[in-house]
Amino acid sequence: MNASLGPDTKDALAREVPAEDHCKLALRNALALYGRRARTNAFTTHRNAVARLFWSLLDERKSQSITTTAAKALRGEPRFSIELPRQLRDEPPLPERRCDRLMELRAAFLLFGVVAAGARGYHLELAPPDAARAKRLRALAGALGIAMRTSRRRTRSVLYLKDFEAIVDLLARIGAHAAVLALEEMRALRETKNRIHRLVNTEVANLARAARAAAAQRRTVEYIESSYGLRRLSPPLREIAALRLRFPGESLTDLGRRCTPPIGKPTVSSRLAALSRLAERLRNERQGPPRRGR
Numbered sequence: 001m002n003a004s005l006g007p008d009t010k011d012a013l014a015r016e017v018p019a020e021d022h023c024k025l026a027l028r029n030a031l032a033l034y035g036r037r038a039r040t041n042a043f044t045t046h047r048n049a050v051a052r053l054f055w056s057l058l059d060e061r062k063s064q065s066i067t068t069t070a071a072k073a074l075r076g077e078p079r080f081s082i083e084l085p086r087q088l089r090d091e092p093p094l095p096e097r098r099c100d101r102l103m104e105l106r107a108a109f110l111l112f113g114v115v116a117a118g119a120r121g122y123h124l125e126l127a128p129p130d131a132a133r134a135k136r137l138r139a140l141a142g143a144l145g146i147a148m149r150t151s152r153r154r155t156r157s158v159l160y161l162k163d164f165e166a167i168v169d170l171l172a173r174i175g176a177h178a179a180v181l182a183l184e185e186m187r188a189l190r191e192t193k194n195r196i197h198r199l200v201n202t203e204v205a206n207l208a209r210a211a212r213a214a215a216a217q218r219r220t221v222e223y224i225e226s227s228y229g230l231r232r233l234s235p236p237l238r239e240i241a242a243l244r245l246r247f248p249g250e251s252l253t254d255l256g257r258r259c260t261p262p263i264g265k266p267t268v269s270s271r272l273a274a275l276s277r278l279a280e281r282l283r284n285e286r287q288g289p290p291r292r293g294r
Contacts, residue, residue, distance in 0.1 A: 005115045005182050007047065012178040014049035014110055017056065018103060026100035028057035030107035032088040034133060041089055042081045050110045051080035060085060094140065101140055106174040108137055115167065115179060117186040124167040125160040127153065134159060146170055210251060217272050218248045220279045227282050237278075240271040 018024050031054045035043040045051050051066050058064050069079040095101045108126050115124045126148070128134040134150070134157035141148045141159070146166070148159040161167050164187065171179045221241045224230065230238050243255050250258075252268040259268075 005179055009115075009176065009179040009182055010047055010110055010113075011049040013106065013174075013176045014047065014053045016175050017053070018099075020099070022097060023099055023103050024057055026095050026097075026103040027107055028054065029088065029092040030104035031057070031111070032084055033091060033104075034108050034111050034128060034137075036084060036089070036129075038129065041084050043084055044079055044081045045111055046077040046079060047110070048080055051082060053110070055082055058082075058085065091136075094136070094143075098144070101144055102174055104140055105137075105144070105146075105170070106176070109171075109174055109176065115171070115183060117183070117190060121162060122164045122167055122183070122187075123160060123162060124170065125158050127156050127158045129156075131157050144173075211249070214244075214248060214250070217244050217275075220272075220276050221245055223279050224275060224282065227286070228278070233275075237271055237275055240268060241275060244272070 018027060031050070032043055035045055035050075035054065037044045043051075043054055045054075048066075055061060055064060055066055064082055064085075067081045069081065071078050095104060108128065112127045112129075113124070114127075116122070126137060128137055138148055138150060138159055146161075146169075148161055151158050151160065161170065164183075168180055168183060171177075171183070221230075221244050224233070224241065225245075230241055233241060239259055240255065243250075243258050247255065247258070252265045252272075256263045256265055256268045
């Protein structure tokens, strides 16, 4: 299984506007910081909901507008841009309040966060536009007690988490509750599939073992029949031997039900074991005593 959280989770988070003014300010500044394109003075995102969120946090909303650029490639995404006011073109200081730092993490997730559940486990990553902003974001996460690892992907530094609980904790702290629910659903589905696979594999293995055992029991009975004769067996052993020959694929429980009177699985197993010991004795007798050296 390889699944990523859908865009709806980000759209849901983009609609969650913080109540406190200082949190709104921190979110606005962070969106401007991480959404600014290199060598431009414009905020840019591929999510219309994120663009509307940023626009709603601006002081000069009446003079600002969202510009839409159509996708260039067939599978590309349109871009939504807003010209940055002059006061939002410089890097803001690190937030002092804990909640404001979480707002900055929320902004980073909205702009370039990815969460996925693949064959190798769970993965959350943040890929800032450049090394400077990656360094700031890593320091910010560390100040919140979130130890994110760093890797290099082409020209970008990527911050990531692999532990499921750490991923869920980060998403919950930035208010991405829809993402948490979607991730929990992914895990529940994966665990259900894995459990079904284990049960199926166990059942297949049990059936294979039972088939091999039944085949060995039939060979034992056939050997006794040819070298000793079933008529010479005691009635209980003769009955179970005849049933094994007649029903070569049935389980011990089913063979026990066919006996007169019916017997349980342990009794069937005991009688077949007696037949196995008899066959072994007959083979040893046919081979004769071991020859002594001259």
